[in-house]
Amino acid sequence: xxxxxxxxxxxxxxxxxxxxxxxxxxxxxxxxxxxxxxxxxxxxxxxxxxxxxxxxxxxxxxxxxxxxxxxxxxxxxxxxxxxxxxxxxxxxxxxxxxxxxxxxxxxxxxxxxxxxxxxxxxxxxxxxxxxxxxxxxxxxxxxxxxxxxxxxxxxxxxxxxxxxxxxxxxxxxxxxxxxxxxxxxxxxxxxxxxxxxxxxxxxxxxxxxxxxxxxxxxxxxxxxxxxxxxxxxxxxxxxxxxxxxxxxxxxx
Amino acid sequence: xxxxxxxxxxxxxxxxxxxxxxxxxxxxxxxxxxxxxxxxxxxxxxxxxxxxxxxxxxxxxxxxxxxxxxxxxxxxxxxxxxxxxxxxxxxxxxxxxxxxxxxxxxxxxxxxxxxxxxxxxxxxxxxxxxxxxxxxxxxxxxxxxxxxxxxxxxxxxxxxxxxxxxxxxxxxxxxxxxxxxxxxxxxxxxxxxxxxxxxxxxxxxxxxxxxxxxxxxxxxxxxxxxxxxxxxxxxxxxxxxxxxxxxxxxxxxxxxxxxxxxxxxxxxxxxxxxxxxxxxxx
Numbered sequence: 399x400x401x402x403x404x405x406x407x408x409x410x411x412x413x414x415x416x417x418x419x420x421x422x423x424x425x426x427x428x429x430x431x432x433x434x435x436x437x438x439x440x441x442x443x444x445x446x447x448x449x450x451x452x453x454x455x456x457x458x459x460x461x462x463x464x465x466x467x468x469x470x471x472x473x474x475x476x477x478x479x480x481x482x483x484x485x486x487x488x489x490x491x492x493x494x495x496x497x498x499x500x501x502x503x504x505x506x507x508x509x510x511x512x513x514x515x516x517x518x519x520x521x522x523x524x525x526x527x528x529x530x531x532x533x534x535x536x537x538x539x540x541x542x543x544x545x546x547x548x549x550x551x552x553x554x555x556x557x558x559x560x561x562x563x564x565x566x567x568x569x570x571x572x573x574x575x576x577x578x579x580x581x582x583x584x585x586x587x588x589x590x591x592x593x594x595x596x597x598x599x600x601x602x603x604x605x606x607x608x609x610x611x612x613x614x615x616x617x618x619x620x621x622x623x624x625x626x627x628x629x630x631x632x633x634x635x636x637x638x639x640x641x642x643x644x645x646x647x648x649x650x
Numbered sequence: 651x652x653x654x655x656x657x658x659x660x661x662x663x664x665x666x667x668x669x670x671x672x673x674x675x676x677x678x679x680x681x682x683x684x685x686x687x688x689x690x691x692x693x694x695x696x697x698x699x700x701x702x703x704x705x706x707x708x709x710x711x712x713x714x715x716x717x718x719x720x721x722x723x724x725x726x727x728x729x730x731x732x733x734x735x736x737x738x739x740x741x742x743x744x745x746x747x748x749x750x751x752x753x754x755x756x757x758x759x760x761x762x763x764x765x766x767x768x769x770x771x772x773x774x775x776x777x778x779x780x781x782x783x784x785x786x787x788x789x790x791x792x793x794x795x796x797x798x799x800x801x802x803x804x805x806x807x808x809x810x811x812x813x814x815x816x817x818x819x820x821x822x823x824x825x826x827x828x829x830x831x832x833x834x835x836x837x838x839x840x841x842x843x844x845x846x847x848x849x850x851x852x853x854x855x856x857x858x859x860x861x862x863x864x865x866x867x868x869x870x871x872x873x874x875x876x877x878x879x880x881x882x883x884x885x886x887x888x889x890x891x892x893x894x895x896x897x898x899x900x901x902x903x904x905x906x907x908x909x910x911x912x913x914x915x916x917x918x919x920x921x922x923x924x925x926x927x928x929x930x931x932x
Contacts, residue, residue, distance in 0.1 A: 551764070551765050552765065552766075552768075554729075554734055554758075554760070554765070555758075555760065555765060555766045557734055557751075557752055558732060558734070558752045558756070558757075558758040559779065559780050559783045560751075560752055560754065560783055560784070561783045562783070565782070565783055569779065569782070569783075570768070573768070573770045574768075574770070
């Protein structure tokens with residue numbers, strides 16, 4: 399491969415990193431000028447992150463948060479696909495569940511945290527429930543909209559072709575809604591991660607959220623920032639994986 | 651086996667031509683009989699009579715075009731014929747059997763290919779789609795699909811997806827899918843309306859060739875009077891609000907027809923003029 403090819407190939411990544419570089423530079427200026435209290439310089443934060451990356455604590459916390467987020471996203475996907483498909487494909491189900499869904503989805507998931515903690519205690523179960531509640535809506539609404547679209551678009555055709563219900567589901571609805579579903583899952587995973595980290599910071603003594611708070615309480619500011627940066631990196635990675643899946647499914 | 655030539659419920663409406671050519675395969679396959687059919691859109695607010703006391707029949711192997719002012723219920727008529735919507739009154743019989751849902755020997759070509767072709771399947775898999783539902787064995791499907799694609803002059807596009815094909819190619823693909831299931835009746839809802847003139851001519855001729863080779867019964871809805879006269883054995887004229895047959899025009903132009911020659915014939919011009927005046931007077 400020639401040099402120009404390599405440069406052209408790296409171009410999107412270079413542009414993508416430009417924003418982060420500007421942000422870091424601004425951060426360095428603020429820290430160096432001591433404009434704000436409690437902002438350690440980026441170098442200190444990165445060296446703290448490097449330290450954590452070589453230890454076991456960060457990886458254990460990451461494993462916990464990622465596992466809980468993935469569980470919440472998976473449960474939300476199953477429920478969201480089933481309920482979304484039901485209300486998208488059946489006008490009766492839509493009337494039956496529509497108003498309930500529209501009420502529930504405006505309940506802020508954060509508001510559920512105290513309730514869930516009271517009922518389920520301070521463990522992973524509570525994290526999964528709150529994460530699932532946040533992650534459910536993007537999947538459910540995306541699947542419902544896509545199913546509704548497929549239904550109105552192909553209703554006549556599938557009847558002319560005399561498709562049975564099972565074949566109609568697997569040959570038309572599933573392939574017709576899979577791309578919209580994965581888009582919903584991508585948004586859902588991000589919301590689940592945010593809620594999981596939030597509940598870890600507030601109450602559950604595990605995971606990345608707990609590490610942020612723990613380091614903060616111990617006044618280890620560079621470590622606290624290192625965990626915040628790392629949580630962002632985890633989110634970015636999660637999003638990239640799902641985005642690649644989405645692109646693959648949306649190919650012509 | 652006896653073949654019922656004139657459906658009992660048709661009330662003697664069947665034309666005499668069926669009796670003249672009682673070839674069993676033909677007489678029993680592809681006749682349509684519509685008698686006294688009425689239909690109104692469901693829903694209290696929008697309810698209005700769309701079709702009222704509509705009657706006509708189509709002989710097996712006949713090419714009938716349906717024309718009429720826009721919004722007169724032409725598409726609704728095709729939906730009734732195909733059993734997509736139930737008639738409110740009167741009777742629709744296909745091969746003497748009352749229509750109670752899409753019959754298996756009926757193909758439908760939709761006006762909008764986006765509502766018919768599956769965008770995630772390539773051309774040959776779109777054709778196979780209809781065969782899968784009909785329960786055709788996997789090994790036969792590919793072969794039947796390829797034959798159907800050749801018939802509509804769409805070879806070499808097997809692996810293209812609908813989005814990679816032109817509008818004309820997508821309509822050919824729709825026709826191929828309908829043909830693969832070996833229907834005896836083809837209902838077509840303004841299938842060429844969105845195409846440019848030259849593409850439309852090519853598709854009209856491709857359709858006529860398929861129709862001649864397979865001996866299909868075709869009911870073709872169009873708003874293009876030239877197209878109706880060019881294609882049809884008979885043109886049925888509907889009036890609007892509620893739809894009813896006001897006129898049936900027999901077209902006796904020689905076949906095979908030719909886009910240049912046929913359209914220049916005095917008889918073509920006269921028929922077209924008559925059709926136009928009939929619709930203008932509505």
